[in-house]
Structures are given as C-alpha cells and as structure tokens.
C-alpha cells in the first residue's frame with residue numbers, strides 16, 4: 361500500500377515539475393486534484409494507489425501521420441522553426457518521435473525506454489502492449505520510439521508526434537499497434553499525402569488505414585487531411601487535376617465532406633516561375649497553413665479548459681452524484697439490516713422455543729425449568745446471562761449487517777461506472793459500512809463538514825482557474841484594439 365502511494369506521489373510530482381515549466385495555471389489544478397484525492401481516500405471512492413489526476417490525459421497530443429516522404433518531418437520543422445527532424449527523399453524515419461517542450465536551449469534526444477518508463481508521456485508502458493501483439497518486440501522499444509525535446513515556444517503545452525511513413529505491407533504489427541495507440545490518444549491527427557506522383561501501394565495503405573478506418577469514429581473531427589508538396593503541381597499542365605484526383609480517392613473511401621488542406625512547405629519548395637500562378641499558389645497555401653496552425657494552437661487552449669472542466673466535474677460529481685447515491689444505498693442497507701435482524705431474532709426465538717418444547721420444558725403452557733429458577737436466585741448469574749443474551753443479539757446483528765453489506769457491495773461493484781463518476785461507489789459503500797459505524801448514521805464516511813467545505817473550495821478554485829485561463833488566452837491587447845475600433849466607429853458615425 362505504501363509503495364503504491366509512493367508511486368502515485370512520484371507521478372504527481374513529475375507532472376508538477378513538467379507543468380511548472382509549461383503551464384502554471386494547470387500546476388495549481390494538480391493541487392486541487394490532490395485535495396480531491398485526499399477527500400476520496402477518506403470516503404473510500406479511491407484507493408491509496410489511485411489519483412483523479414492520473415485518470416485524465418494531461419497532454420494535448422498532435423500526431424502527424426501519412427505516406428513516406430510526404431514532408432511530415434519538414435512540416436514539423438517549419439512549425440517549430442527549428443531544424444529538429446531529419447528529412448530527405450528516401451524514407452528517413454523508421455521511428456516515432458515524441459517531441460516535447462523543454463526550456464533548455466539545446467534539443468535533446470532520448471531513447472524509447474525513456475518514454476516507456478515515464479508516466480508523464482503518452483507511451484507509458486507501451487512495451488508491454490507491444491509485447492502482447494508481437495512477442496519479443498517489447499524489449500526492442502528503442503527501435504520504435506524516441507523522445508526529443510525542443511525549446512521552441514510554439515511547442516509549449518503540446519506534444520507532437522512525428523511518425524515513419526505509413527506502409528502497412530512493410531510495417532510490423534507492432535508499428536501498426538503504436539499507430540492505433542497514437543490515433544486514440546491524439547487530440548489532433550494530421551494525415552499527410554504527397555502531391556508528387558505518390559507510390560500507389562503506400563498511398564492505398566494510408567487511405568485504407570488512416571482514412572477508411574477513421575471516418576466512422578466518434579472523434580472523426582480531429583482528423584485533418586493534408587495534400588502536401590503542391591508546389592510541384594505548378595509545373596503540371598493541369599494542377600487542379602492532381603488535387604481533384606486526391607479528393608476523388610478520398611471520396612472512394614467514403615470521405616466526401618471533410619477537412620482537406622492543400623499546402624506546400626515554404627522552406628523547401630521549388631520556386632514557381634509564373635508570377636500569377638505563384639501568387640495563387642501562395643494565397644491558397646497561406647490560407648490552409650494558417651488554418652492548420654490555428655487548429656494546432658487551439659489544441660493547447662482546449663486541453664487547459666478540458667482539464668479544469670474535468671476537475672470541476674470530478675468535484676461536482678462527488679457532491680451531486682456520489683453522495684446522494686451513497687445516502688440512498690446506506691438507507692437501503694439500514695432497512696435491510698433491520699429486516700434481517702428481525703428475521704434472525706425471530707428465528708432464534710423460534711428455535712429456542714422448539715428446543716425447549718422438545719426437551720419437555722413446557723407443561724400446561726408454562727415453562728418449567730428448575731435450573732432456571734435456581735439461576736435467577738443468584739444476582740451475578742442473572743447479570744451474566746443477560747450479558748450473554750445481549751452479546752448473542754449483537755453477534756447476530758453484526759452477522760446480518762455484514763451479510764447485507766456484502767451482498768449489496770457485489771451488486772454495486774457490477775453497476776459501478778453506470779453513474780458516470782470517477783472513483784468507486786462500491787469502495788465508498790464499503791468504507792461507510794465498516795463495523796464501527798452505526799447503521800443509523802445517514803451521512804457517508806468522510807462526508808463531514810470539514811470535507812464538504814474543502815470540496816466547495818475546490819469548486820470555487822476551479823472557477824478561478826477558468827478566469828485565469830480566460831485572462832491568459834484572450835489577448836489583453838485585443839481588448840485595447842476593440843475599444844480602439846469603437847472610437848473609430850464613433851468618429852465615422854460623427855463624420
């Protein structure tokens with residue numbers, strides 16, 4: 361138990377260290393999650409080796425997938441404004457690279473084990489998952505993953521994953537498994553295609569796996585489809601046809617309306633000679649690139665609100681769902697214990713009666729027990745007999761409350777989760793029905809005045825976090841320009 365709580369403590373501390381560099385508002389939310397954890401331990405909603413904070417994804421994850429040599433790495437370098445990833449015309453990347461922010465001036469690369477062992481990152485314990493699909497591959501985690509840190513401000517509050525070119529034929533099950541894992545965790549997925557004449561096999565695999573399989577997902581909105589390198593098409597007779605062919609191929613896979621972008625990379629593109637063509641291409645590229653970048657930046661904002669939202673929801677759910685449900689359960693338990701008590705007492709009396717009849721102690725409806733008469737003459741024995749009866753009743757009562765609690769707990773465990781709250785109602789019920797708590801106690805364990813006050817404080821704090829986030833994310837200079845515009849409007853009005 362101790363070891364488990366130390367693991368959780370370490371995890372939370374690592375999280376805090378990272379947030380300290382990255383987003384101080386969210387650092388405060390970890391404190392609030394800790395307060396909720398303590399309350400939940402006392403209520404029994406969480407066990408010592410759990411934390412509300414580790415149940416939510418902290419990292420806004422953007423993944424870049426797609427055909428090989430489509431320009432994924434170059435796109436990332438351009439976004440970071442930093443030559444972090446190697447690029448080239450041959451297939452360059454054979455690993456997934458997890459790129460995250462660090463204040464240190466120099467970029468660092470760390471092997472895959474660093475990711476596998478670090479709970480702050482989305483690949484924590486991925487090796488065991490890989491081991492399940494490809495035996496023996498789990499230990500070779502370094503050949504699949506690496507971690508790079510980069511000091512670019514653009515990267516603050518996000519993790520970007522660069523991936524090897526997608527090619528289902530050549531790729532092992534483990535790579536496909538990692539790809540699926542990444543897609544599941546990502547807040548935003550950019551699927552890259554190549555406007556040069558792409559290799560049909562790789563294009564087909566990408567379409568099958570990264571387009572067809574994604575349309576029916578409930579989170580299909582997080583996929584953006586990008587046709588890159590369209591500067592090349594400027595040299596073709598009919599550039600529009602390349603884009604049209606691409607969209608047709610997507611349409612054949614069922615993707616008709618969607619987020620299609622056509623871009624090229626300003627830093628590596630070939631020059632376009634024709635001035636008007638150049639202007640048209642640049643306009644389209646700038647427009648689409650801007651939208652993609654905006655979506656990428658938005659991910660951080662959404663993540664921050666998502667986390668504060670999760671904090672507030674966890675707190676309100678305890679008060680509005682868990683506690684009422686527990687009170688209801690305790691009431692049912694009390695009722696059932698009293699009924700069971702009554703049944704057991706009656707049964708005991710009935711058995712005693714039957715035994716006494718059988719032993720011939722009853723004559724003419726009168727109890728004739730000589731030894732009982734003798735016993736009642738001695739005050740001490742009367743006292744001990746009464747005590748004995750009392751203890752017997754008590755034992756029966758505890759048997760009954762335990763039995764009922766256990767039966768109910770099994771039922772609750774089965775239905776735990778239906779309520780949609782974090783934490784275990786079954787655990788909290790167990791805590792509230794421990795033998796030293798009276799069955800007449802209506803409030804659940806850990807729900808005293810002190811803890812209720814702490815919970816309101818967390819709710820109050822989460823409102824404050826939202827305000828701080830609003831202050832951080834709404835550009836303060838935007839306010840100025842708004843009033844500036846108002847002045848201008850007034851002037852035009854008077855003019």
Ligand SMILES: Nc1nc2c(ncn2[C@@H]2O[C@H](COP(=O)(O)OP(=O)(O)OP(=O)(O)O)[C@@H](O)[C@H]2O)c(=O)[nH]1
Pocket residue numbers: 427428429430431432433434435446447448449450451452453523524525526588589590591592623624625626628629630
């Ligand atoms: N003309 C042109 N070339 C590009 C563009 N984007 C990338 N390239 C070039 O295409 C080649 C492949 O780029 P990478 O960024 O390595 O592509 P990748 O998708 O990361 O490739 P893998 O990791 O090997 O799958 C490089 O030579 C880039 O310079 C673009 O928009 N236009």
Ligand SMILES: [Mg+2]
Pocket residue numbers: 432433434445446447452453522523524
């Ligand atoms: Mg690459």
